[in-house]
Amino acid sequence: MGDLKINERLIVINPGSTSTKVAFFTGDEKQWVENIAHPADELAVFPRVVDQLDYRLDALRRELHNKNFDMSGVTAIAARGGLLKPVSGGVYAVDEVMLEDLSEERFGQHASNLGALLAHKLGSPYGIPSYIVDPICVDELEPVARISGLPQIRRRSVFHALNQKRQARWAAQELGKKYEEANLIVAHLGGGITIGAHRRGRVVDVNNGVDGEGPFTPERSGSLPAADVVRLAFSGRYTWEELLRLINGRGGFVAYLGTNSAREVEERAAAGDEEADLIFTALCYQVAREIGACAAVLAGRVDAVVLTGGLAYSRRVVEEIRTRVGFIAPVLVFPGEDEMAALAEGVLRVLRGEEALRSYQYEGVGWANMEEKVSGDN
Numbered sequence: 001m002g003d004l005k006i007n008e009r010l011i012v013i014n015p016g017s018t019s020t021k022v023a024f025f026t027g028d029e030k031q032w033v034e035n036i037a038h039p040a041d042e043l044a045v046f047p048r049v050v051d052q053l054d055y056r057l058d059a060l061r062r063e064l065h066n067k068n069f070d071m072s073g074v075t076a077i078a079a080r081g082g083l084l085k086p087v088s089g090g091v092y093a094v095d096e097v098m099l100e101d102l103s104e105e106r107f108g109q110h111a112s113n114l115g116a117l118l119a120h121k122l123g124s125p126y127g128i129p130s131y132i133v134d135p136i137c138v139d140e141l142e143p144v145a146r147i148s149g150l151p152q153i154r155r156r157s158v159f160h161a162l163n164q165k166r167q168a169r170w171a172a173q174e175l176g177k178k179y180e181e182a183n184l185i186v187a188h189l190g191g192g193i194t195i196g197a198h199r200r201g202r203v204v205d206v207n208n209g210v211d212g213e214g215p216f217t218p219e220r221s222g223s224l225p226a227a228d229v230v231r232l233a234f235s236g237r238y239t240w241e242e243l244l245r246l247i248n249g250r251g252g253f254v255a256y257l258g259t260n261s262a263r264e265v266e267e268r269a270a271a272g273d274e275e276a277d278l279i280f281t282a283l284c285y286q287v288a289r290e291i292g293a294c295a296a297v298l299a300g301r302v303d304a305v306v307l308t309g310g311l312a313y314s315r316r317v318v319e320e321i322r323t324r325v326g327f328i329a330p331v332l333v334f335p336g337e338d339e340m341a342a343l344a345e346g347v348l349r350v351l352r353g354e355e356a357l358r359s360y361q362y363e364g365v366g367w368a369n370m371e372e373k374v375s376g377d378n
């Protein structure tokens, strides 16, 4: 008998704030990936993120058409998952309830909300099923981690679940353990920064990466003294939108130094710019402090600290963090991220029967009372 292996054919869709990435996989092999740029002036005409749907769909269809791509043989579409109700990590079939929540932006605005909507619009005319994998709303917080300090404000879990869980699996493998057996602290260090305490396969605490929790980042403010935020909000100097934009988009390096490029800040610091040097050090310091907090969450039983995302390419970032947290556990460095591969791998695990498919409409964790509209401003 010949070694007959039929590979799954997957389209992967990942909408970001200024581009939509699309890739084609046969099995685990990435055949091609394209980054469709969406210029700021073209996006500016859409009041809400969800209003960009048809515009991005046209661009996606154009790209596939230009490639003479044949949709008929596609097994499944994997898409980045956005702000939905809180759910456990895993792979979810795109269903009507999910599509409705996203169309109405019921849990907030984020470019990743468009993933499932685009996948469904692209695939359903051909009967191709769509899935999301470890969406940014993965919420595995323990009850104690949900307490903010004010009953009116509930902590929620919004983080780079897709990349964190993928890198955590790699780290566990390197340690000779299963993800479900390991205690890990994973720091995703990109334009946004989230740091999660992974206890035996569940992220029991993590800073909310879009609502201003945790370290500051190349373009986000991170946690701020609450009373000062109130003073700023009522100073008359900023509109609601401007203030939210300072927290998310125009904070961090952008606010202090006018750039969101950590690479540029590092170069400026190396060339003798003292302000750049201080701010760069402060980012690493805040990341280390958050990692320390996660070590306490895990009661000190930590198998490894994992650094990932674009900033983990920087030797200085890694060394500054390692110097402060190396006493906790070995520091493993997996620079960058490959969300397209992570999405494909998740759907393949389900198609191959290695992981159970989850249902969005029948699943949900956390908050008993979801009547208030959550955030919605990012």
Ligand SMILES: Nc1ncnc2c1ncn2[C@@H]1O[C@H](COP(=O)(O)OP(=O)(O)O)[C@@H](O)[C@H]1O
Binding pocket: 189, 190, 191, 192, 218, 260, 261, 262, 263, 264, 266, 309, 310, 311, 313, 314, 315, 336, 337
């Ligand atoms: N070699 C490097 N040295 C320092 N910073 C880097 C390096 N490579 C990428 N970065 C920084 O990483 C950040 C982007 O991280 P990335 O994970 O790609 O972001 P995003 O969240 O946009 O996907 C940028 O600030 C970029 O300057």
Ligand SMILES: CCCC(=O)OP(=O)(O)O
Binding pocket: 136, 158, 159, 160, 161, 190, 191, 192, 193, 194, 208, 209, 210
């Ligand atoms: C915090 C999770 C979502 C997020 O902010 O992703 P990006 O950093 O890629 O914008």
